[in-house]
Amino acid sequence: METNFTHHQSAHCENGVASNLLKHNGLNISEPMIFGIGSGLFFVYLPFLKVNYAPAISYRPMPGQIFNKAAKRLGLKIKRQKFSSEANAVKVLDENLKNNIPSGLQVGVYNLTYFPDEYRFHFNAHNLVVYGKTETDYLISDPVMENVTTLTHSELNKVRFAKGAFAPRGQIYYPIQVPANVDLKGAIIKGIKNTCRDMLAPMPIIGVRGIRLVARLIKKWPVKEGTKKANHYLAQIVRMQEEIGTGGGGFRFIYAAFLQEASVILGNDELQTLSLEMTAIGDLWRDFAVEASRVYKNRSTKVDVYNTLSDELLAIADKEEAFFKKLKKAIS
């Protein structure tokens, strides 16, 4: 059986699944729109959570939050279900496909056979859509892939029940109610306000302050942890910032695209100017990635390099602080 689902490639998996599922349900909404309304732009530094033996840094909120927030603000109803038994998880998915409902799934990346080997880590917050089933395979629309693909029944079970941090526990989700008319304007404003609040939060590990904290730590790493570890940590930052799913520059370019779209919908020219500014900030993040990669490529041991990198990041933090203050004003 197969549902009449159309695959569109996207930059980020969660927004992509959300956008594709809503398009299927008759609500034409772009990936940047979902990202902006769901307040997807974020920064958090979690020193106590180690990913691949380096402190976790994330440029996005907790998995699932973007779609949940966007759905709430657009007045959609999403059904989410987790399972303790694998058999039940299969049953619900098959039932959905029988009823012509393509379904979003949270999965682990490690056993995704169609990914290049280098990308297969124990990362459990990937999202994809299952839109059909054959005798041996499930038909998969993975939004970060150019084309649709397949997984065998047992392969899909494995990724649905991957273990570790953020274990998906077979999570399945799909919209059950999509209103014909949505209040885009109100949703956009709520989304922007939330992002400004997050990025300017008075918490040391979140938003602009989190960026500053990491910047200061970059200076300390080579002394405290040795250059090898410092370089490993830096590589981790760059990976989180640029890896598949971010659309480049730690999501800054997607956000700029959202602001541009929003400026048209709200008739607010200032958002257009701010979109350009966000693009410039995204370019600075890209420059930071280039500089950082030079450090761990040449294995340069000068303490200086780390200071330069740290200053670069501090400059970005200052720019972002000014930016989000302006953005807050622009929509109030």
Place this chain on the structure above:
Amino acid sequence: MKKEEVPQDKGNLSNKNMKELVYATDENGNYTTALSSGWEPKTIALSNSIEEISERIAIAKAQVENNEMSPIFYYMEFCRMDIGVLSSYVGMWQWRVKRHFKPKVFAGLSDAVLKKYAESFNITVEELKNFKTN
């Protein structure tokens, strides 16, 4: 990022003929999407992490061969896991998994326990028992 500046470097994606989607501006400053085959700084960051893992695997292999560690430790590294991930796959406490890293304890493990590990590593119990690394 401007559309014509979207990097098309060779990397881990282009080896598999994959391309990723990025957001970039066109000549009028309007946002559009473009495909990128890879970007060198990213490739370097990723290979840095992969190298790190290969080193860990090599060390683990030597430790198993010297009878300092059990094969479970090697396969954990080989599967890119850490103790937290492995313990949730086999459904045992971390201290228990850590104990199974000792070759002496490993030698006395029942087939039922070994099966849990083997399934998590995607290998057979025989492969786990008769450690060979090729």
